[in-house]
Amino acid sequence: MKLRDYLRDRIFVYLMLLLSVGLLQLFLRAFRVPAKLTAVVAVIFALYTATTEIWNYMRRKNFYNDLKEKLEGLDRKYLISEMLGTPSFYEGKLLCEVLQESNRSMCENIAGYRKSASDFREFIEMWVHEVKLPVSSLSLMAHNHKNEFADKVLEQTRRIDGYTDTVLYYARSENAEKDYLIKEVSLRRAVSNAAVKNREDLLLHHVELGTENLDVTVMTDGKWLEFILGQLFSNSMKYTAKDRQAGITVSAQDFSDRTILRFRDNGIGIPESDLPYIFEKSFTGKNGRSQARSTGMGLYIVKNLCSRLGHVIEARSQRGEYTEFTITFAKNDFYRFD
Amino acid sequence: MKIFIVEDEKEIRKELTLLLDKYGYACASSDDFRNITARILEARPDLVLLDINLPYQDGYEVCRELRKESDVPVIVLTSRDTDFDELLSLNIGADDYVAKPYNPTILLLRISALLKRTAKANRGQTYRNLQVNVARGSLSLEDRELILTKNEMIIFLLLLDRQGQIVTRDELMTALWDNEEFVNDNALTVNISRLRAKLADFGYQDAIVTRKKQGYVLK
Incomplete structure (x- = not known):
């Protein structure tokens, strides 16, 4: 709150005061009151106005400046009403009441949304578990009655399973609740679990899979990491280069403060103009539009899961040469509970 | 069981x-x-x-x-x-x-x-007269010892486990991948023929029989 703004705001009051003092002076002069006396009256008026105005200004200035300062300092601005002291003047009190009332109503509103979001997520979790039962039945049936048709059924059930997992992990990644479990996970185990799950497809696409230095453990949620790796596998298989033997190399590098997992393929790569956006929701890019049916959700979910787990995922690529994803796992004693 | x-x-x-x-x-x-x-x-x-x-x-x-x-x-x-x-x-x-x-x-x-x-009685793994040394990754007959690669050992153990029954290529493949050996179809064929050669070295020429379109049987 600046003095100039305050004065400008009060300009009408001052004009009226000036006018009335002027009129009073004329009136007094008309009654031949001595000039000294009229001067005293004017001074008294001026003193009175100055004191009340300064007092008024100071009260408001203290309150509003405090309010603005707190607002700027706040990360979540809607919490401002919780931070306010009760001001000594009427308008301030009114403002506080209004803020608190509107805040309360907004909280109720948000609680409603939160409830419906978590209900929805619970339903999705439940639905996914239910749908896995018929998928299990189908894959067992196909396995028990092996023939060409059964193989096709198996392939399709694998696809259904992949899609349901995407839904499940999307719901999990969007949710604020902590439903992951950080523990020591062997990278070799995680990579090979993800690879076994994608074995048929990897062989179908003639992908050579190599691993290097995976005998390290990282602090993460094993299941989430397997899902992330599965997404990377399925991306690599979508964008293989036609003119050479497709290959994926998964390797790890262990540093004193972090472990880096590199997932590199020799596929068609990502155009440089697309690279900054690949982790964004619903981004399909040139590759996604021209090559495979891409929903633009896979990498978005991957990024979300990584940041919830506290890992950093980055992508580098050279068009026509390679794509490399790196996941950085921090080594933090905070995670260890033994 | x-x-x-x-x-x-x-x-x-x-x-x-x-x-x-x-x-x-x-x-x-x-x-x-x-x-x-x-x-x-x-x-x-x-x-x-x-x-x-x-x-x-x-x-x-x-x-x-x-x-x-x-x-x-x-x-x-x-x-x-x-x-x-x-x-x-x-x-x-x-x-x-x-x-x-x-x-x-x-x-x-x-x-x-x-x-x-x-299994309570952990009988030492043997195949006919061969001693299977899983820890050393080898087969031995009296004084002779032949080293098996990790892949060959995984394949041999699975076949031995179900001796006399058909083991499909899919099962062998899954077992290999589950043990972090990401081989392809050709590599599996190569591994099987190497394993055959090693068994033949001990005098078991026809130990592994191929069943067309089904898999392999260890006799």
Whole structure:
């Protein structure tokens, strides 16, 4: 709150005061009151106005400046009403009441949304578990009655399973609740679990899979990491280069403060103009539009899961040469509970 | 070997029985989920496949009750697949954990691995007169010893495990990948012929027989 703004705001009051003092002076002069006396009256008026105005200004200035300062300092601005002291003047009190009332109503509103979001997520979790039962039945049936048709059924059930997992992990990644479990996970185990799950497809696409230095453990949620790796596998298989033997190399590098997992393929790569956006929701890019049916959700979910787990995922690529994803796992004693 | 299947989905139970039957396990199961623990104990199985979502009481509870009475190996089968569920399963005394929808081949591998691990009389592995040294990764006959590569050992052990039965290429492949050996079809063929050559070296020329479109049999 600046003095100039305050004065400008009060300009009408001052004009009226000036006018009335002027009129009073004329009136007094008309009654031949001595000039000294009229001067005293004017001074008294001026003193009175100055004191009340300064007092008024100071009260408001203290309150509003405090309010603005707190607002700027706040990360979540809607919490401002919780931070306010009760001001000594009427308008301030009114403002506080209004803020608190509107805040309360907004909280109720948000609680409603939160409830419906978590209900929805619970339903999705439940639905996914239910749908896995018929998928299990189908894959067992196909396995028990092996023939060409059964193989096709198996392939399709694998696809259904992949899609349901995407839904499940999307719901999990969007949710604020902590439903992951950080523990020591062997990278070799995680990579090979993800690879076994994608074995048929990897062989179908003639992908050579190599691993290097995976005998390290990282602090993460094993299941989430397997899902992330599965997404990377399925991306690599979508964008293989036609003119050479497709290959994926998964390797790890262990540093004193972090472990880096590199997932590199020799596929068609990502155009440089697309690279900054690949982790964004619903981004399909040139590759996604021209090559495979891409929903633009896979990498978005991957990024979300990584940041919830506290890992950093980055992508580098050279068009026509390679794509490399790196996941950085921090080594933090905070995670260890033994 | 008798396996008790605790699963409330009829279709899955039927297909699981069919699958395990085909691989030479005897199967038992029950509809009576009220007293399922008693039913399991009555059947005296060598291994229990346990679903988690069950009527009346959940699988964790069944497992806990079972553990009070018996050390029978338990594999938890479930569609709840978080790390937390896995940890909980192992904490209440289950021996292994497989998430639905499982790859049937992996399930079979886990079952036979668990049975081998818990087999009371751990007979030293032999094939005819050959001594199989898993730890050293070699085969030996009297003073002669031949080293097998990791891949060959995995293949040989799976064939030996089911000696006389057909083992499909898919099973061999899954076993290899499950052991972090990401080989392709050609590599599998090469590994098998190398293994054949090594066995022939000991005088077992026709140890591994190819069954067209089915798989391999170790005689």
